[in-house]
Amino acid sequence: MEREELGAWLRLLQTPGVGPETARKLLAAFGPPQAIHRQPPSAWAAVVGQRVAQAMATEPEDLATLVQATWAWLQNDPAHRAIVTLGDEDYPAPLLQTEDPPCLLYAMGCTAQLRDLRSSQALAIVGSRNPTPQGRLNARAFAQHLTQTGLTIVSGLALGVDGAAHEGALDGAAAGQCATIAVVGTGLDRVYPRQHLPLAHRIAQHGLILSEYPVGTPPRPENFPRRNRIISGLSQGTLVVEAALESGSLITARQALEQGREVFAIPGSIHSPQSRGCHALIRQGAKLVESVQDVLEELRVPDPFAQVPLALDTPPHDTPTPEHGLLTLLGHDPVGLDALQARSGLDTAHLQAELLDLELQGEVQRLPGGLFQRLVRG
Incomplete structure (x- = not known):
């Protein structure tokens, strides 16, 4: 340009x-x-x-002033920065099939891959900014396994599920693969939230960061719901990991449906507010997801690990240990110390010692309010 x-x-x-x-x-x-x-x-x-x-x-x-700032941003690293318009051959083809494609798209990272983006090769993973420890693990594990099948993971670089999905995709991608795409609600000369600055640098090395907003645009609240249509529009489907009933992730899911894309949701505890959005989506017809295979079968993507169990409810170990008895009693919902003591019959000192051991092993997460939750890894 x-x-x-x-x-x-x-x-x-x-x-x-x-x-x-x-x-x-x-x-x-x-x-x-x-x-x-x-x-x-x-x-x-x-x-x-x-x-x-x-x-x-x-x-x-x-x-x-804006033209000068934008031109300077573009020329600072022309090999890894680009601006594409509706008529450009590098404009992502999936967005042209949506009702409201951005007229101008700013890109940073592996910009040579823009023209090759296909919705059939991408899946959006979105969810709560304040997920449960299990929700964060699920987002990362699903993203890692799905990237290993050749899919690109699309998300919004927000705290919580988005960040975990980007990290999982980066963990699972092969050399040269477009691991993940972050669609942001700010100009590309800034990173929001600031905690994700190192993550944004990794994404730019192995994927793409996209925005329709000019350089210098701050993180305005109204920009984030609007950018969600790009997240869903780039993808064959959208997987919601955890979401409250008023979550912005449900906006992304609704836009995916309006764009004719698939919607998936992972169920959770009936006691968790972070599961209610997913349960609402399932009641409305979203595909209930318990394993990576559920997503791949619906998208008709070949699974190179078909013989490897990837369901996230697989027990983390095969050999029973004393701690496994406590893990079983914990279940999958957050539980307080008093309730766990009543279930186990252990005295307080013994129970706290075992919980500490499980925390150190990464099997249990301590939550606010004196609650504990079992973590299940994929």
Whole structure:
């Protein structure tokens, strides 16, 4: 992209009243932005109305500053940064099949892989920003196993399930594979949340970070629900690991359905608020998922590990030990010390000692409120 072309795109998209739908109408009527701006205001008004046409006649405030900042960002690492538009051959094909594709897409990382992105090769994994320890393990394990089958994992770089899914994908990817795609709600010159700065660097080395927002865009709350349509649009299906009833992950699932994509949900404890969103999706027709094979069969993706049990409820060890008796009594729901003492009949000191041993082994997680939860690994 040349600087003049970039300036024309930014002028169009930064004009007050020109959202993606209006921009697409103008592009369809007149061609690329440079051609749009050569038209008289009367021609604009015939397509988008007088009010928007009047706004288009004036250059947006701070446009020159934005063009300079964007050009500098792009030229700082041209091998790993790109801006693609609706008409570019590198524009991700799956997004062209959605109702509301972004007009301009900023990309960072393995940008040469943009043109090869196919929804049949990608799965979105989303969920709570505050997952249970088991939910975090599930997200990471599913992402790792699914990446090993050749799928690219798409998520939103948020805390919780998103971060775990990206990490699992990076763990499971083969050399040269596009392991994971992070679709963010900020400009690509910043990382949000800041805790994920090292993770973002890893993703840029082995995958892609995408945004429709200009450089300098801060983490505005309204941007995150909107970016979810890109997460689902890039993917053949969306797997919801954990979600409360008001979770943004349910927005992604709804958009996946509207785009004709598959929706999967992992059930959880009936006592956990983080499971209620998944249970609601299952009641509405989402596929209940207990193992990686459930996802692969629905997507018709060959499973190179078909003979290896990958269900996440597989016991972590085969040899019974004294601790296994306590793990059985723990079950899979969070439980308090008093309840566990009543179940086990152990005195307090012995029970706390065994729980500490299990924590150190990574078999049990201590939760707020004096609760304990068994962790099951894939």
